[in-house]
Amino acid sequence: MLSLFxxxxxxxxxxxxxxxxxxxxxxxxxxxxRMKSIRNTLIxxxxxxxxxxxxxxxxxxxxxxxxxxxxxxDILAYSAFVKSHTESFIEQVALRKLNQNY
Numbered sequence: 188m189l190s191l192f193x194x195x196x197x198x199x200x201x202x203x204x205x206x207x208x209x210x211x212x213x214x215x216x217x218x219x220x221r222m223k224s225i226r227n228t229l230i231x232x233x234x235x236x237x238x239x240x241x242x243x244x245x246x247x248x249x250x251x252x253x254x255x256x257x258x259x260x261d262i263l264a265y266s267a268f269v270k271s272h273t274e275s276f277i278e279q280v281a282l283r284k285l286n287q288n289y
Contacts, residue, residue, distance in 0.1 A: 189277050196270055199232060203266065206259050214259060229262050237269045240276055248272050 206214055214225050222228040241247045250268050
């Protein structure tokens with residue numbers, strides 16, 4: 188499971204890094220497709236990870252400023268927040284599995 192998340196995080200980081208090289212107009216530009224922009228697509232990707240995580244734990248983790256995400260820096264913060272919670276969850280699952288084996 189960890190290797191799949193590591194792959195997703197690396198790909199997401201690559202896209203976020205690439206987005207730093209484009210102008211804000213291109214980042215926000217309305218496009219054809221479900222999410223309508225690069226910005227919205229990146230938010231959606233992070234949202235999906237948080238939705239998965241919340242479905243696996245007993246309480247909901249919320250990113251308090253989720254509804255005010257406007258710029259790339261906001262998405263970077265959102266991504267880091269969700270990644271840290273996902274990493275913590277995966278570590279807890281691994282520790283439980285390890286303790287069950289002993």
